[in-house]
Amino acid sequence: MPRNPNAEPKPFVLVEIPQEEPDRRPVATHEKFDGLTGRLELAFTVVSEYLFVGSGAYEFDPSHGNRRPDVWYTFYRRNGQLCVPGTSLKGAIRAIVEAISNSCVSQMRRPRERIASSAHQPCRWDPKKTAHENRLCPACRLFGTTSYRGRVHFTDFLPQGEIKPEVVKIGELWEPKRPDPSRRRFYERKSFQPLENPAPQQGFRFVEAVQRQAKFRGALLFENVSEAELGLLLHALGWQVENGRVIMAFAPKLGGAKPRCFGSVEFRPVRLRLWSQGVKGLLAPQEVQGKDMLPRLYQYLQGCRDSGLLHETSWNALKSGFQPKDEGCPREVY
Structure with missing residues (x-):
């Protein structure tokens, strides 16, 4: 019997760790x-009620009078401008890549975190061995690991147009007491439930967040990747091929407060620039955009599926779990 039979349903998306080794x-x-080296310019739109990317800093209002926020977590800024740092995107997209490519479970930060599969322990790079002798899972080959620099990076994403953040009250965020050792955990796309009482209150916090329809723009940088690897990254951005077209499969989540159903965004490709060897071995750029870009993206996405790099069972589980649900997200601790 559950400890709290009246608790709100947990918004977890659970993806089984495959039995086969990475x-x-x-x-x-x-x-x-x-292989492929270049830059894919991207824009994303916030499709959940809010997006929050914390800066680690606070703002304080000494005259709140217990009627409005007194202290709140601020949104990340670069030179005073709202910004979603590239490291935030890299971590979020890597987590998806790890799940859909049957890679290792790279993040185990606490001693009590254990995974059921010994084959999915984090990859290790031995500096005493040559690069050819070291073997890494698909995600570590792309994003890197200790002593090996990855081949995929994101720039910072800056706002498009004027964006006015809002201070939002949410329930406190706590780690699950019993992590499931056999599954990876993501969060569903449900509706945020605003709280009626705006005053400071024990068990709740305030965050500075941007609202739905806020738009940001940046780029994905890649180096020496195969077509299948680039296709894997495109899948992790939420795209797939269907009936000969590139379509949106799901909205990935970025930033913090995901347990309160913040952070769902939809990516849109803007421009693709590839570098290839030209005259006398010099690198020459090739740029495509608009409708001319879609056949390239289709080719990479399909190549990923044909290569077997995409783990179909995990992909289908994550895609299904990320579909929007007409349900409210829990307000309090769960």
């Missing part, structure tokens, strides 16, 4: 260009 292979090195 496909660990030698890594691509950085001393020469081989």
Whole structure:
């Protein structure tokens, strides 16, 4: 019997860790260009009620009079401008890549965190071995691990147009007491439930968040990746191929307060720039955008599926779990 039979349903998306081992292979090195190197410019739109990316700082209102927020967590800024840092995107997209490509479970920060599969322990790079002798899972080959620099990076994403953040009251955020060792955990796309009492209150906090329809723009940078690997990244951005077209499969989540159903965003491709060897071995840029870009993206997405790099069972579980639900997100501790 549950400890609290009246508790609100938990908004978890649980993806089983596969029984088969990750496909660990030698890594691509950085001393020469081989494969696809370039830049995919992206824009994203917030499709949940709010997006919150914390700065680690606070603002304080000494004259709140117990009628409005007294202290709140601030949104990240760069040179005074709202910004979603590239590291936030990299961490969020890597977590999805790890799940849909049957990679290792790279983040186990506390001693009590254990995973059921010994084959999915974090990859290790041995500096005494050559690059060819070291073998990493698909996600670590792309994003890197200790002693190996990854081949995928995100720029900071800056707002498009004027965005006025709002201070929002939410229930406190606590880690689950009993992590499931056999499954990866993500969060569903449900509706945020605003709280009626705006006053400071024990068990609640205030965060500075941007609202639905806020738009940001930045880029995905990639180096020496295969078409299948680039297709895997495109899947993690929430795209897939269907009936000969590139369509939106789901909205990934970024930032904090995901347990309160913040952070769902939809990515849109803007421009693709590839670097290839030109005259006398010099690198020459090739740029495509608009409708000319879609056949390229289709090619990479389909190549990922054809290569087997996409773990279909995990992909389908995550895609299904990320579909929007006409349900409210829990207001309090769960």
